[in-house]
Structure formats: C-alpha cells, structure tokens
Amino acid sequence: MLASSSSTSFLQHPLPLALSSKHQPLAKPYFLRFRTHKTVAAACSAATETGQAQRPHLNFPVDQMASAASLYEVLGIPMSASCHEIKTAYRRLARMCHPDVVAINQKEASANDFKKIHAAYSTLSDPVKRACYDREIYGNQRRPYGSSPLSSAAAAAAMAGFPGRTRRNWETDQCW
Amino acid sequence: MAEPAYTVASDGETTGEEKSSSAFPEIAIGIDIGTSQCSVAAWNGSQVELLKNTRNQKMMRSYVTFKDDAPSGGVSNQHTHELEMLSGASIFNMKRLIGRVDTDPVVHASKSLPFLVQTLDIGVRPFIAALVNNVWRSTTPEEVLAIFLVELRAMAEIALKRPIRNVVLTIPVSFSRFQVTRIERACAMAGLHVLRLMPEPTAVALLYAQQQQQTIHENMGSGYEKIALIFNMGAGYSDVAVSATAGGVSQIKALAGSAIGGEDMLQNMMRHLLPDSEIIFSNHGINEIKSMGLLRVATQDAIHKLSFETSVQIDVDLGNGLKICKVVNQEEFQEVNREVFEKCESLIIQCLRDAKIEPDDVTDIIAVGGCSFIPKIKNLIMTTCKRQELYKGINPMEAAVCGAALEGAVASGINDPFGSLDLLTIQVTPLAIGIQADGNNFVPIIPRNTTMPARRELAFTTVHDNQTEALIVVYEGEGKKVEENHLLGYFKLVGIPPAPKGVPDINVCMDIDASDVLRVLAGVVVPGSQQPAIPVMEVRMPTVDDGHGWCAEALHRTFGSRLNLVTVQKKMQQ
Structure with a gap:
C-alpha cells in the first residue's frame, strides 16, 4: 500500500545522488548507528514489509552485500530451513535478545538486535519475500543453480533467464 | 485505611526516563482499570492471585464519590444500592473520558451520565463535575482515576503487606499515545510507577501462552505454534488480538480496537425505552438525575437478564409521571444494538486480515470481558471465526488482570523454578x-x-x-x-x-x-x-x-x- 508504493517512488527518485550514501550521514548518531551494521542494512532492505526508504540499501555494491551476513545467518539457520524452523529460531532468539528480557543497561543494543532479528524473520517467514530474498542473494553470490537446497532451488528456477542487472529490475518490479 | 496521599495539585509528569532507570527488586502488580470494574492481581511466588478488598471482593466498581470531606472510591466504599452511585456525586466511566477532547463523540455520549459532562465543542478538554451539596464541583478524569488508584494501592499494600510502587496496567487497544500519558499521569499522582502498559487482549494472550506452556508435557507436539484470537469487550471498549504462541513466547500478530462497549448498548437501550430521554435529562436537575439513575439501573438489570433469558419485563417508575412498563426480548435488544454488533464483527475481520490468518488456522478463540456473556456477542465471534465453541480455560472477568500480573512478575525479573514465568510478549503498535x-x-x-x-x-x-x-x-x-x-x-x-x-x-x-x-x-x-x-x-x-x-x-x-x-x-x- 502506501509504504510499499512510497518506497517504489524512492527507487524512481529523479535525483542522481546515490541513495545509500545519501542516507548514511543524514542523522547522527541515530541513523549511523542503525546503518553501519551491514546485517541490519541487508535485513532491512530485504524486509519488504518495512518498505519505506529502506529499499535504497539494495543499491549496495554486490560484493558488499555478499560480505554481509545473510538473513539465514542472522537467525542461525540453514538456507533449507522449513517455515517451522524459522519460527522456532525467531522465538529462541527473541527469548534472548528482546529488550524486555535483557538487563536495563543493554536495552538499546538489544532493541537493535531484535529489530534485526525481526526483519530477518519477517522476510523469511513470508514465502514470497523469502523467494525474492533468495533470488537476490543467489544473484549476488553467482552460485550455480543446481547446488541450492529446497526453497532456493525454486527461486533459482524462477530467475532463470534474467541474468545480472536485468534480473534485479525484474525482481524489483515483481516484489514492490 | 490511611488517608489517601494523592497529590492532585501536582503537575509532575512521569518521565519516560524513569521507566528504564533502575532495577526493580519488588514484584510489580497487575491492575486492570475497567470502565465499570477494576481488579488487582499479583504473583504470589507460584501463581497469580487476585487481591481482595476488606469486603472480600475481587472485582470493584470503578467510581469515585465526592463528599464534603474527602472523596472515596469503589474500593474502600460501597454503596448500599446502585442508585447511590447515580446521584450525581459519583464520577465513573473515567476510562471513557480520559484524554479526550470535547469534540469527541465518546465525550458527547457521556453527557447522558448522571454527573456533569459539559462540552464547548472547540477541541479542549470537557468540563466534568460532581454534584456535592447542590454544587457542581469540577474535577478531571485524571484526578478521579488517581483517587481510585490510591485506594487500589492501599488495598494491595494491606493484602500483600508491603509497599507497592510498580504496576503493569492494561489499556484498550484504541488508546492513543496521548491517552496513555494521561493514564501515566494519574498513576504518578497516585504514587505508582508504570512499569509496562499492555493492550488488554495482549495480557490475555500472555496468560494463554503461560497455560499452553504448562500443558506442554501433556501433549506431544510441544513446540508447535498455536494461533489464538482474543476478543475482549467491556463496558467501554472492544479489542481484538491475534497472537501466535509457542514456547512461552506470545507474538502479537495484529490488534484492532474501538471505543465501543457495554455502555453503548446500555445507552441504546435507554433511548429505546425512553426515546426522548436525552432531552428530558439534559438539564441535570436533582429530579432528572434521580430519574436517569432509575432508568439506568432498570436497563442494566434488563440487559444482564437477557444474557440468560429470551425476554425480560421492565417495570420502572421514574417519577415526574414517567413510567416505563415494557417487555423486551432478545431480538429487540439485538436490533437496537445492531451497529454495535456490526462493529464488533468488523473488528474481528480486520484483525484476522491484518494478521494474515484465515479463520480455519485459529487454534483457540478466547472471549473475555463483561460483554462476552451476551449471547449475540458469543454467536458473532463463533460465526465470524467459523467455529462451534470458545476456549474454556480462561475466566473472562479475570483474564486481563492475571495477564498483567504475570507481565509484572516477568518485568520485575522474577524467576520461577517451574518455568511458569518463562514468558515473553512481542508487542505491535496498535495505531x-x-x-x-x-x-x-x-x-x-x-x-x-x-x-x-x-x-x-x-x-x-x-x-x-x-x-x-x-x-x-x-x-x-x-x-x-x-x-x-x-x-x-x-x-x-x-x-x-x-x-x-x-x-x-x-x-x-x-x-x-x-x-x-x-x-x-x-x-x-x-x-x-x-x-x-x-x-x-x-x-x-x-x-x-x-x-x-x-x-x-x-x-x-x-x-x-x-x-x-x-x-x-x-x-x-x-
């Protein structure tokens, strides 16, 4: 709805400026603290639910994306994880990292951790968003199609014929 | 009981910083401030226990009566008859009025209450006053709530034999952040520190999560997620929540709420029985207040009876030559309140849609709050959720306060050797x-x-x-x-x-x-x-x-x- 459409418009933003670099220095220290963590950026950009203005982080150079921890790593699960395993991992991490369960002086750090975990969960627990995300990381890692287990096999099949940047645009159009 | 130590003149706001400043050695208690009734519960070391006042009551009427000397509320004081509460000297329904401006329809609907609610319709706070010795003495919902909370606090301190400072409160889903600050201010005036605020159905969800956690050993599919739909309807508000529960984690998927409740049904019925009641009662004279009180009590009784009977005879002499003698049946009651029921239904549908949950995927449907006894409400919940029965393991009147007390114990860092407090609620923004x-x-x-x-x-x-x-x-x-x-x-x-x-x-x-x-x-x-x-x-x-x-x-x-x-x-x- 609004959230997603607004982020679409962000992509179409006529300004020539690179969006990701533009946002980073915007608000210190808040934006910075939030942004510098690569996992966060990766998680947020893929979490389509969040939409708004997070999308620009997809414009990270490919190798930078690849070096960032994947959403699967955030939740500590294999890429073949079932929906049930994703939910279980999310709950297990929530029990450890939610600000309500940590000591008072760790609340802020844990809030950031939890946002990261939740972003990973909200992407991976939604089959459509997960497929998008899988295509994305597969594209970046340029892995051969056959080697992927389960869900990503479907994703890889879906993106056959859309190499490189073309694929990215196609994926963007479909998901937003 | 000690003289209430509320500081109504104080303008000191509870600061948010305080919320996270220090460790809390004491166990926070749970308070459910209902529009009509109030209750307090606390973790007693092994389970949640509802606290009783000196008259052995667990549920106390939420009102404050203003008198010459000191005001007294429904915790310490008890009217011999419901009518005394409706004499104009008592303020009630403060949860419906708190943090609302005089252009709000809920404030306008409150003008038919026996005390004075005056509006200028310019978007400022309404003028609220209680009748004391033929004088309309002004007050505010925050002040009334603070006086009431002081009594609740005193009651809890006697019951638990320790000073009470930290509380977990339940609030309606539809409360704005501004209304929340008003509740926090009332608590500050009563010397209470709000540790956490929980939307009412999420407190119920937490209680449900604990119950599921405890029965884990009995059923084999332990780790499996259970989806609960919680419908809560009291006198002032309706709330719906969809939660996903497993392993003591209650993850709220969606919330929906509205300021619609038993009070609306009561007013609709009063209008039905006496169509020009609002005009008759608008000037708030002594006699009118008395008539209004009589009609209110009679209508309330009739609605209660209609929960168990198909029709009810209403026979009441309002004085001034006004008499009501009428038989009201279920169908009539449902027709008069059709909009209320439609709203409830739409809240449930909206909440399920927002949670992206199909009715068939819901494991348990939990109906709580005073209005959950109304047959039509039960029916509409079951019909909307395509279900034959409701969850039975929860006391509809005590669920919210028990959930709040659990959260109080969890938030105070209390550990239970049996894992009963291994709980977490993942909340969402209600608005x-x-x-x-x-x-x-x-x-x-x-x-x-x-x-x-x-x-x-x-x-x-x-x-x-x-x-x-x-x-x-x-x-x-x-x-x-x-x-x-x-x-x-x-x-x-x-x-x-x-x-x-x-x-x-x-x-x-x-x-x-x-x-x-x-x-x-x-x-x-x-x-x-x-x-x-x-x-x-x-x-x-x-x-x-x-x-x-x-x-x-x-x-x-x-x-x-x-x-x-x-x-x-x-x-x-x-």
Whole structure:
C-alpha cells in the first residue's frame, strides 16, 4: 500500500545522488548507528514489509552485500530451513535478545538486535519475500543453480533467464 | 485505611526516563482499570492471585464519590444500592473520558451520565463535575482515576503487606499515545510507577501462552505454534488480538480496537425505552438525575437478564409521571444494538486480515470481558471465526488482570523454578503513527501492527519553490485525513537551503524504543551534498498537552499550506 508504493517512488527518485550514501550521514548518531551494521542494512532492505526508504540499501555494491551476513545467518539457520524452523529460531532468539528480557543497561543494543532479528524473520517467514530474498542473494553470490537446497532451488528456477542487472529490475518490479 | 496521599495539585509528569532507570527488586502488580470494574492481581511466588478488598471482593466498581470531606472510591466504599452511585456525586466511566477532547463523540455520549459532562465543542478538554451539596464541583478524569488508584494501592499494600510502587496496567487497544500519558499521569499522582502498559487482549494472550506452556508435557507436539484470537469487550471498549504462541513466547500478530462497549448498548437501550430521554435529562436537575439513575439501573438489570433469558419485563417508575412498563426480548435488544454488533464483527475481520490468518488456522478463540456473556456477542465471534465453541480455560472477568500480573512478575525479573514465568510478549503498535503531508492527508510512517521496538523512515519534499521551513505535524490513528486522527505534536524544520520545489529531500524517521518511547527525527539533504544541510531535529512525542482540536486549528490558521510537505511519491505524480 502506501509504504510499499512510497518506497517504489524512492527507487524512481529523479535525483542522481546515490541513495545509500545519501542516507548514511543524514542523522547522527541515530541513523549511523542503525546503518553501519551491514546485517541490519541487508535485513532491512530485504524486509519488504518495512518498505519505506529502506529499499535504497539494495543499491549496495554486490560484493558488499555478499560480505554481509545473510538473513539465514542472522537467525542461525540453514538456507533449507522449513517455515517451522524459522519460527522456532525467531522465538529462541527473541527469548534472548528482546529488550524486555535483557538487563536495563543493554536495552538499546538489544532493541537493535531484535529489530534485526525481526526483519530477518519477517522476510523469511513470508514465502514470497523469502523467494525474492533468495533470488537476490543467489544473484549476488553467482552460485550455480543446481547446488541450492529446497526453497532456493525454486527461486533459482524462477530467475532463470534474467541474468545480472536485468534480473534485479525484474525482481524489483515483481516484489514492490 | 490511611488517608489517601494523592497529590492532585501536582503537575509532575512521569518521565519516560524513569521507566528504564533502575532495577526493580519488588514484584510489580497487575491492575486492570475497567470502565465499570477494576481488579488487582499479583504473583504470589507460584501463581497469580487476585487481591481482595476488606469486603472480600475481587472485582470493584470503578467510581469515585465526592463528599464534603474527602472523596472515596469503589474500593474502600460501597454503596448500599446502585442508585447511590447515580446521584450525581459519583464520577465513573473515567476510562471513557480520559484524554479526550470535547469534540469527541465518546465525550458527547457521556453527557447522558448522571454527573456533569459539559462540552464547548472547540477541541479542549470537557468540563466534568460532581454534584456535592447542590454544587457542581469540577474535577478531571485524571484526578478521579488517581483517587481510585490510591485506594487500589492501599488495598494491595494491606493484602500483600508491603509497599507497592510498580504496576503493569492494561489499556484498550484504541488508546492513543496521548491517552496513555494521561493514564501515566494519574498513576504518578497516585504514587505508582508504570512499569509496562499492555493492550488488554495482549495480557490475555500472555496468560494463554503461560497455560499452553504448562500443558506442554501433556501433549506431544510441544513446540508447535498455536494461533489464538482474543476478543475482549467491556463496558467501554472492544479489542481484538491475534497472537501466535509457542514456547512461552506470545507474538502479537495484529490488534484492532474501538471505543465501543457495554455502555453503548446500555445507552441504546435507554433511548429505546425512553426515546426522548436525552432531552428530558439534559438539564441535570436533582429530579432528572434521580430519574436517569432509575432508568439506568432498570436497563442494566434488563440487559444482564437477557444474557440468560429470551425476554425480560421492565417495570420502572421514574417519577415526574414517567413510567416505563415494557417487555423486551432478545431480538429487540439485538436490533437496537445492531451497529454495535456490526462493529464488533468488523473488528474481528480486520484483525484476522491484518494478521494474515484465515479463520480455519485459529487454534483457540478466547472471549473475555463483561460483554462476552451476551449471547449475540458469543454467536458473532463463533460465526465470524467459523467455529462451534470458545476456549474454556480462561475466566473472562479475570483474564486481563492475571495477564498483567504475570507481565509484572516477568518485568520485575522474577524467576520461577517451574518455568511458569518463562514468558515473553512481542508487542505491535496498535495505531499507525505518521505526519501530515500531501495537503491534509495523514501519511503513516510506522504503520499499525508494526512489531516494537521499531524504526521507520519516509522521504518527503517541499511543495513551494525556495521553501525554507517545513512544519512536521505528527498524528496517530487510522483515518486517511489528519483531522480523523489524534494530534501528538509538531515542530518546525527551519533552514532548508532554498531550492526549487521537490528538490530538498526531507527525511522523517520515527523510532519507538525498547521503553515504548516515541521519537520523531527529521533531517534535510540537498542533492550534491553528502552531509545533512541542517542539524537533525529529534523530538519526543507526544508533546501536545491539552486542546488538540484547538491546536490543530491554530496551526492551520497560522500557517495554511505555507510550510507543507509532500511525499516523494506524490511529487512523482505531479
């Protein structure tokens, strides 16, 4: 709805400026603290639910994306994880990292951790968003199609014929 | 009982910082302040226990009676007859009135209550007064609530034999952040510190999560997720929550709520029995108040009876030659309250849709609150959820307060050797929070049902060439237009570098932190620059105190569209 459409418009933003670099220095220290963590950026950009203005982080150079921890790593699960395993991992991490369960002086750090975990969960627990995300990381890692287990096999099949940047645009159009 | 030590004159606000400042050695108690009834519960070391007052009651009527000497509430005091509460000297339904302005329909509906609710319809707080010795003595919902909370606190201190400071309160889903600050102020006036606030159905969800956790050994599929739909309807509010529960974690998927409740049904019935009751009672004379009280009691009794019987005979002499003698049946009651029931149904549908849950996927349906005894309510919940029966393991009147007490124990860091307190609630935002943009549209930045803590941002730009200032007006609610939503605050962004309209990139970020404190940040970037053009503004909300409608109007009158913003999307369309 609004959230997603607004982020679409962000992509179409006529300004020539690179969006990701533009946002980073915007608000210190808040934006910075939030942004510098690569996992966060990766998680947020893929979490389509969040939409708004997070999308620009997809414009990270490919190798930078690849070096960032994947959403699967955030939740500590294999890429073949079932929906049930994703939910279980999310709950297990929530029990450890939610600000309500940590000591008072760790609340802020844990809030950031939890946002990261939740972003990973909200992407991976939604089959459509997960497929998008899988295509994305597969594209970046340029892995051969056959080697992927389960869900990503479907994703890889879906993106056959859309190499490189073309694929990215196609994926963007479909998901937003 | 000790003399109440409330400090009604104090203007001292509970500061949010306090919320997260120190460790809490004592166990926080749970309080459910209902529109009509109130209860207190505490963790006793092995389970949650409802506390009783000196008259051995667990549920106490929520009202405060003003007298010559000192006011007294429904905890310590008991009227020999319901009518005494309706003499004009008692203020009740404060939960419906707190934090509302005089243009609010809920405030207008409260004008038929026996005490005085006066409105000027300009968007300021209503004038509320109790009749003491033929004098209308003014008060505020916060003050009434504070007096009541002082009694509850004294009662809990006697029952638990220790001083009480920390509390977990349940609030309706539809409460705005401004209303929450009013509740916190009332608590501060009563010397209580709000450790956490829980939307009522999420407290029920936590209790359900604990029950599921305890029965884990009995059923084999232990780790499996259970989806619960919780419908809570009391005298003042209706709330719905959909939660996913497993392993003691209650993850709230969606919330929906509205200020619709038993009070609305009562008023509809009163109008049905005496169509011009509002005109007759509008002048609030002594006799009228008495008649109004008689009608209210008779109608209330009739509604209660209709929960068990198909029809009821109402026979009441209101004095002044007004007599009501009528038989009312179920169908009539349902027809009179059709809109109320339709609203309940739409809340359930909306909540399921927001949670992306099909009725068939719901494991248990839990109906709680006083109105859950009404047959029509039970039916509509079961029909909407395509189910034959409701969950039976929860006491509908005690569920919310028990959940609050559990949360109190969890939040106080209490460990239970049997794992009964191995619980966590993952909350979501009950209402969208956004700013005014694209004319007088409300543009949400944090949508409703966003998992908390949360941080979201959205890009805006200027509407005029060389616009150097922008007014950021923050609202909370679900309406498409700003005037349908609740004003939380505003600030001006100044020093935007002059540029053609649509060029400056104004980024507005909203952050709800671990302590549920909302901060709004706004910054400006001009193309070609890597640095923010001006220092970023960070404002804690809500900032607006009273007089919201009035305030929004003043902003509009003074600034018009001069300092407006548009979303970047809107700009693309132009």
